[in-house]
Amino acid sequence: MGKHNTPMLDELENGPWPSFVSDIKQQGEKGKQFLKEAPDDLLGVMELSYKDKVTHWKHGGIVGVFGYGGGIIGRYCDQPQMFPGVAHFHTVRVNQPASKFYTTKFLRELCAMWERHGSGLTNMHGSTGDIVFLGTTTDHLEPLFYDMTHELNQDLGGSGSNLRTPACCLGRARCQYACYDTQEVCYQMTMEYQDELHRPAFPYKFKFKFDGCPNGCVASIARSDMSVIGTWRDDIRIDQKAVKAYVGGEIPPNAGAHAGRDWGKFDIIKEVVDLCPTQCMRWDGNKLEINNRECTRCMHCLNVMPQALRIGQDTGASILFGAKAPILEGAQMSTLTVPFMKMEAPFEELKELIEKVWDWWMEEGKNRERLGELIQRKSWQEFLRIVELDPDPRMVDEPRSNPYIFWKEEEVEGGWIRDIEEFRKKHQR
Amino acid sequence: MPYDPSDPLKDRLTDLGPRYYKEFFSPVIERNYGKWLYHEILQAGVLKHVSETGDEIYTVRVGGCRLMSVEHIKEICDIADKHCDGYLRFTTRNNVEFMVDSKDKLQPLIDDLKSRKFSKGSNKFPIGGTGAGVTNIVHTQGWAHCHTPAIDASGVVKAVMDGIYEYFGSMTLPAPVRVSLACCLNMCGAVHCSDIAILGIHRKPPMIDHEWIDKLCELPLAIAACPTGAIKPAKTASGLKSLEVNAERCMFCGNCYTMCAAMPLADDVGSGIAILVGGKLSNRMTKPKFSKVVIPFIPNEPPRWPTTVKAVKNIVEVYAKDAKKYERLGDWAQRIGWERFFEKTQIPFSHHLIDDYRFAYTTWRQSTQFKF
Numbered sequence: 001m002g003k004h005n006t007p008m009l010d011e012l013e014n015g016p017w018p019s020f021v022s023d024i025k026q027q028g029e030k031g032k033q034f035l036k037e038a039p040d041d042l043l044g045v046m047e048l049s050y051k052d053k054v055t056h057w058k059h060g061g062i063v064g065v066f067g068y069g070g071g072i073i074g075r076y077c078d079q080p081q082m083f084p085g086v087a088h089f090h091t092v093r094v095n096q097p098a099s100k101f102y103t104t105k106f107l108r109e110l111c112a113m114w115e116r117h118g119s120g121l122t123n124m125h126g127s128t129g130d131i132v133f134l135g136t137t138t139d140h141l142e143p144l145f146y147d148m149t150h151e152l153n154q155d156l157g158g159s160g161s162n163l164r165t166p167a168c169c170l171g172r173a174r175c176q177y178a179c180y181d182t183q184e185v186c187y188q189m190t191m192e193y194q195d196e197l198h199r200p201a202f203p204y205k206f207k208f209k210f211d212g213c214p215n216g217c218v219a220s221i222a223r224s225d226m227s228v229i230g231t232w233r234d235d236i237r238i239d240q241k242a243v244k245a246y247v248g249g250e251i252p253p254n255a256g257a258h259a260g261r262d263w264g265k266f267d268i269i270k271e272v273v274d275l276c277p278t279q280c281m282r283w284d285g286n287k288l289e290i291n292n293r294e295c296t297r298c299m300h301c302l303n304v305m306p307q308a309l310r311i312g313q314d315t316g317a318s319i320l321f322g323a324k325a326p327i328l329e330g331a332q333m334s335t336l337t338v339p340f341m342k343m344e345a346p347f348e349e350l351k352e353l354i355e356k357v358w359d360w361w362m363e364e365g366k367n368r369e370r371l372g373e374l375i376q377r378k379s380w381q382e383f384l385r386i387v388e389l390d391p392d393p394r395m396v397d398e399p400r401s402n403p404y405i406f407w408k409e410e411e412v413e414g415g416w417i418r419d420i421e422e423f424r425k426k427h428q429r
Numbered sequence: 430m431p432y433d434p435s436d437p438l439k440d441r442l443t444d445l446g447p448r449y450y451k452e453f454f455s456p457v458i459e460r461n462y463g464k465w466l467y468h469e470i471l472q473a474g475v476l477k478h479v480s481e482t483g484d485e486i487y488t489v490r491v492g493g494c495r496l497m498s499v500e501h502i503k504e505i506c507d508i509a510d511k512h513c514d515g516y517l518r519f520t521t522r523n524n525v526e527f528m529v530d531s532k533d534k535l536q537p538l539i540d541d542l543k544s545r546k547f548s549k550g551s552n553k554f555p556i557g558g559t560g561a562g563v564t565n566i567v568h569t570q571g572w573a574h575c576h577t578p579a580i581d582a583s584g585v586v587k588a589v590m591d592g593i594y595e596y597f598g599s600m601t602l603p604a605p606v607r608v609s610l611a612c613c614l615n616m617c618g619a620v621h622c623s624d625i626a627i628l629g630i631h632r633k634p635p636m637i638d639h640e641w642i643d644k645l646c647e648l649p650l651a652i653a654a655c656p657t658g659a660i661k662p663a664k665t666a667s668g669l670k671s672l673e674v675n676a677e678r679c680m681f682c683g684n685c686y687t688m689c690a691a692m693p694l695a696d697d698v699g700s701g702i703a704i705l706v707g708g709k710l711s712n713r714m715t716k717p718k719f720s721k722v723v724i725p726f727i728p729n730e731p732p733r734w735p736t737t738v739k740a741v742k743n744i745v746e747v748y749a750k751d752a753k754k755y756e757r758l759g760d761w762a763q764r765i766g767w768e769r770f771f772e773k774t775q776i777p778f779s780h781h782l783i784d785d786y787r788f789a790y791t792t793w794r795q796s797t798q799f800k801f
Binding site: 008009014015016019020022026033039042045046049055056058060067089091096098102104105108111120121122123127142143149150153155165169170174176178187214216221222223256257258296297300303304327330331367368 | 448450488498549552572587621719
């Protein structure tokens, strides 16, 4: 029994899915956290919200560590007398290792540090990817940062109008589809742009996300201002023997992902050839053929027959810009900008591209205007001039249907200066 | 030397970045980096990856709460120490993955995970979240830690996952169903491309704290924050500088409150849930898609949000019965037509669902092709 009566939250201890309420309670009972009352008081203030149906957290508050403008988010309770344990309850974002592999040793060290300096509550992980330490007081921020950097060689993540903590899929660590080394690029870009990550100098947030293939497990196309998505430009590798094994029912299709229901015998024509969006495949009962020139690398056939088909060997990434959630002009997905870039260390070509984009956005972007909104306001043509790329039909779904072309004067023979008097000599008023 | 408060900049270390990811690789992950050939899902939540070196790795995926205590993390560490030589990983969708390097280590790990329960009986480590099923719901902070939410996050997620639990631990759906929750339109959880999105929305314009607004906020920034130009300068009767909101032009985005603490808009009956469906992120077969609003409002119903749970479950079940193998929810709705979607799900269609914002016209139907 905790400090507060929480009948509504207690209802969330029932049912099969893990109960965060039970978990917070166990931290309150057994935990060694410095802010002893925090778990109980967090349940208390949440119970109050469950009763009132509104939040009891105040708007922001500027706190942080010296020299950084991001990584800590100020948070204060609007009922501090009732819930002193969470009266000051700041968030600390800790930059996660690329793709979130851990040793238990490191996780235990993080836990011990957070018990020493905070509430003992976390998010594993926050939406952007950070390890989130949930709730501490202002006087603990500097000691926490000191210990984290000195003892764990570990830094904070991003928040505010800066580069947000980059994120990537697990890539080559445990996936056969990774078309480039997502973890290495993510790490290298994070290190290269530490200044941009810690010290806000942008009009608004900027996110990088690195997906190893068009399956998009880290959601880069929807969630990042710069989306780097793995692809290849040669041929899908086919193991004809394994194709036959799928057709013969020896290997479960789609890696067994549909095993829970009887969908009938696998039919390669119905399930692969006919579902190919470009109709570039052929199965004659004996041999699978792919017209690779027409393939758009949607991944369907590879997903259905992972033991028979492999990505090509001339691999790299497509780079897209401008995704964001609805605030403010409406949700946007990223637009294809560089159809193909080789992704090899030290990734100089990528860095050059990033810096051109940032220079323009920092110069032209309005306060709280995301890159995708700036591109819409200024035009794709303007963006192409900035990144010094030639227009390419791959960048659009279709050409424009309105004829309102913003011709440039230099594109029009004789320029725009004309003499009305000359005109009138031939045309009466 | 410990931290010295009298000299905070002494021995200061900055710009270290994250730890190098390879420090955290188990030997089999390290050895086979970039060499994986294929994978198989042996049962819901259990994956086998095979490398060209002949090595194999077996993964057990379990659902996790994003809001997690260090006591729980330590228990995760105990399990990884016992079965996985001290290595583990987390996924983008708040799952935890335990990996072992041979098949004989798999069953003891699974048995151990299944045996662990919280004090009131909920599973600590439900196994699943793979293939054609429902995986963990990614979500935001809600009433646990945020100042702008319209709804709670963790509680709604717990209630919904309890309601569709059977689809987490099985693979009976036509394709994966990704459910996401964001507790306000800021969408730090970016749910706008999910098969099913649960979104917190407001329906009352901001209140104005006239006595304080000029002291707390930059008024021009609050005015500029409004995408519909609904906010203008005003003076109170006592002559204080303040703002005025044209309520009819307010679309309840909350952007003004983000800029100005003296304009709160959350409300016990005004705020609640909208349900969006049919988004996707992958490029598989069809292009990535935005989710579309199909239920404009469900009231906040703590602690277990029964109407929301029922709505999500209904959509999953109608889709499961009607869609073709491999067809994502949005592709199914598009194939049968949205008129059929509303008919089959028995969700009422109202004027709220027709777009009237920036790109509205692109979603209206300019065709005589429709279904009776």
